[in-house]
Amino acid sequence: MNLEASIRAADLPAAIDLLRAGADVNRIGPGGLSPLMIASGLGQPQMVELLLTAGAPVHAIEPRMGSTALHKAVQSGNSDVVGLLLDHGSFIDQQSPVLGNTPLMDAVLNKHEDVVRLLLERGARTTITNHWRQTALSLAHDDRLDTIARLIKARNEADAEQIRALALITAVKAGDISEVERLIAAGTPVNERTPITGDFDDDYTPLGLASREGHADIVRVLLDAGADPQRVVGLMRGTPVHEASYFGHADVIRALMANPGRAGAPAPEIDAQGPYNGLTALHDAVWRGHIDAARALIDAGARLDLRTHAGRTPGELALAYGYDGLAKILDEAERE
Incomplete structure (x- = not known):
């Protein structure tokens, strides 16, 4: 048998x-x-x-x-x-x-x-x-x-x-910083997550949404209240830094990297690679052609040598997409 x-x-x-x-x-x-x-x-x-x-x-x-x-x-x-x-x-x-x-x-x-x-x-x-x-x-x-x-x-x-009950998420998406501050003061958890229902906002934290939407002032408020910048967000399992980089929000990147959070709060993982394609936040910024976001990441110390699952560094990605200005910036950063 x-x-x-x-x-x-x-x-x-x-x-x-x-x-x-x-x-x-x-x-x-x-x-x-x-x-x-x-x-x-x-x-x-x-x-x-x-x-x-x-x-x-x-x-x-x-x-x-x-x-x-x-x-x-x-x-x-x-x-x-x-x-x-x-x-x-x-x-x-x-x-x-x-x-x-x-x-x-x-x-x-x-x-x-x-x-x-x-x-x-x-x-x-x-x-x-x-x-x-x-x-x-x-x-x-x-x-x-x-x-x-x-x-x-x-x-x-x-x-x-459940989605209707996520008041902090709603306030963040609306860019309503006063309501965000009020809800935090009332004890609303700053690391709550949206459910996975087949929506564009699936499995996001307030910090992830604020980073995606470009609300730098709300990002600072959330960090100061203890929001965790290392928590992955969305179905792509990226970080808030990925979100800000993909959408070109350089001011959000700088807010995240300054991390004015509570004592002992974790720093964002600037070089985290997405599990789906191996892209770092810098790859994301380059992929979308966001020069200011790429500069903010380089200034924050993002690595230039990490490769995607397709084997490309940020500089090689810039060349592949014909982003000559970005390629020059990355090349100069590598020489420093």
Whole structure:
């Protein structure tokens, strides 16, 4: 008996023995499925936990439709398996490339109310559309799944209410420094975050939004109140310095680097590289052609030698985009 056969037979002792004997937990079978995908699709929580403990990767995709173990788990309807995969880092909103379906959509299509509820509780986005431009809610309506539709609607309403309750976020976006100061004095947390709902403001802090919108005066107020400039913001997982640099707000960059925060407050990570593309704040400023922002970063000591995931330094990026003025500034900085 091989590992796949032991999984299909739900023979946990045999699977344990095979793994101890060196069976490959990552071996893809003739159908293109990994052992973890098979166990997840069959709804076997103990087997899934065993395979995860043995090092099975949760992010692998099968070659025909591009689905993951999480897609298979929601099709099985076993919420325990879904929870295990999420606990081990599965991407809750990953879309299969052929259909564009998220796990939430598959849970709706398979009429698994408990799994839909779990995914919503764990933060699955409801606004994503598949390749037929259907959302999870429209799929529920199309199949007359009234209870599931109500669950999704309730989540949407809860998200909207949570956003409305973020008074500091609202004041920052409006550039209302008086209201920002009033809310801080009233004890509003300065590091609150927006929920992830499929909006441009997803997962931002007040400081991240103030940096993005160019409100340097509000940035100073937030820093002085203890806002953390090292907290990543937005779906790109950048920093407030990235935000200010991308949008060309040199005055915000200078405010962040001056960091007039409370004693012991962390300094911004000026050279942090984004996980998606490896860009630093200086790369962002160069990419967008913002000379003043690039100068502010250079003056603050930004490194000139770091490379993006495509292998380019800020100077090389400037040359690639034909920004001769920026390239000259960067070249002069390197010579100093």
